[in-house]
Amino acid sequence: MSTQSSRRSFLGHAAAGFSTLALSRLAQAQPTTEAPPRAAQIEHAVTEAVSVEVNARPIPNFEPRDRSHVRFGQLQYRSGLVLTSPYRGFGGLSGIRLDPKGERFLAISDQGGWFTGSIRYSGGKMIGLDDVEASPMLNSEGRPITEKRFWYDTESLARDGNVVYVGLERVNQVLRFDFAKGGTRARGEVLPTPPAVRKLPSNKGLEAMVVVPKGQPVAGALIAFSERGLDADGNLVAFLIGGPSPGQFSVRRTEKFDISDAVLLPSGELLILERKFSWFTGINIRIRSIPLKSIAPNALVDGPALFAADLGHEVDNMEGIDAHVTPEGETVLTLVSDDNFSMLQRTLLLQFTLVE
Numbered sequence: 001m002s003t004q005s006s007r008r009s010f011l012g013h014a015a016a017g018f019s020t021l022a023l024s025r026l027a028q029a030q031p032t033t034e035a036p037p038r039a040a041q042i043e044h045a046v047t048e049a050v051s052v053e054v055n056a057r058p059i060p061n062f063e064p065r066d067r068s069h070v071r072f073g074q075l076q077y078r079s080g081l082v083l084t085s086p087y088r089g090f091g092g093l094s095g096i097r098l099d100p101k102g103e104r105f106l107a108i109s110d111q112g113g114w115f116t117g118s119i120r121y122s123g124g125k126m127i128g129l130d131d132v133e134a135s136p137m138l139n140s141e142g143r144p145i146t147e148k149r150f151w152y153d154t155e156s157l158a159r160d161g162n163v164v165y166v167g168l169e170r171v172n173q174v175l176r177f178d179f180a181k182g183g184t185r186a187r188g189e190v191l192p193t194p195p196a197v198r199k200l201p202s203n204k205g206l207e208a209m210v211v212v213p214k215g216q217p218v219a220g221a222l223i224a225f226s227e228r229g230l231d232a233d234g235n236l237v238a239f240l241i242g243g244p245s246p247g248q249f250s251v252r253r254t255e256k257f258d259i260s261d262a263v264l265l266p267s268g269e270l271l272i273l274e275r276k277f278s279w280f281t282g283i284n285i286r287i288r289s290i291p292l293k294s295i296a297p298n299a300l301v302d303g304p305a306l307f308a309a310d311l312g313h314e315v316d317n318m319e320g321i322d323a324h325v326t327p328e329g330e331t332v333l334t335l336v337s338d339d340n341f342s343m344l345q346r347t348l349l350l351q352f353t354l355v356e
Helices: 004-030 037-043
Strands: 055-058 075-085 092-098 103-108 113-122 125-136 152-158 161-169 173-178 206-211 222-230 237-239 247-253 256-264 269-278 281-290 305-309 318-323 331-335 347-354
Touching: 055 125, 075 125, 092 331, 125 331, 152 222, 161 206, 173 269, 206 269, 318 347
Parallel strands: 092 152, 092 318, 152 206, 206 256, 256 318
Antiparallel strands: 055 075, 075 347, 092 103, 103 113, 113 125, 152 161, 161 173, 206 222, 222 237, 222 256, 237 247, 256 269, 269 281, 281 305, 318 331, 331 347
């Protein structure tokens, strides 16, 4: 990537950050007797079930300045797409879950919307999306969750068969959906959580969730990670909800990275997607590996970084990660970015092979 392109990308992220901060400060500045401006909160909310046209432009190289470079830490680049759509509610993607073949996907927008569809491949490379549909996330009464004040910041997504969990960062609540009852038309029920979950920072709260399947340590637990809820030692707060040993634990925070998503591999390896932004380095992302067996109430867990990237690579505000295994036995990681509905940012879909 040229210096000029890097500068443009950096300034884009900076401007988007200022824009988001300005909206947040504007809402906070309203008198307590008045509701904050609803339009600023749910401007891009999905209001009805609708088919969505999504255009895809391929990203041939993850590092444009060196097209021969395909290995990045323990990941090897496979393919990527820049996604755009004339549908104004498309964007803000903060979580994604794929079927075992890596084809059908379920994604969430951070403004209370579901997106479903299929990834189209050619020769193992992603080339587009098909059959994309959007629909509003519904509450227990069958109404869009965005009708309730602050119930729109849907940031984390976990799936266990037909049971889907969604974390709302702004109010630090978890909704449970039974997709056997209508798929994305299912109604969400509030899941009981530890009192400490509600005390997380309202805009740095629940950001990542995974369900632990049978045969793994702490099987049956929903593991929920905060983006930047900190314990007394400055480490990232996380929770074991349900399962054999519910409780709170911490993830060691290093280099000022925050958690944006997580995925549990069949091997029992928990991968945590992290990001940070600064005026000096722009946006940085990394993936850390945490042994699932190390997670327990009151534990402090840590693990090595498998992958790191910055504005010299084709990255944006990467917020979602999932994994599937190919018929050849390769573990493929899929990452998606949240464009904040900003003209200065992009919705990216990236895939890498995890190299042992």
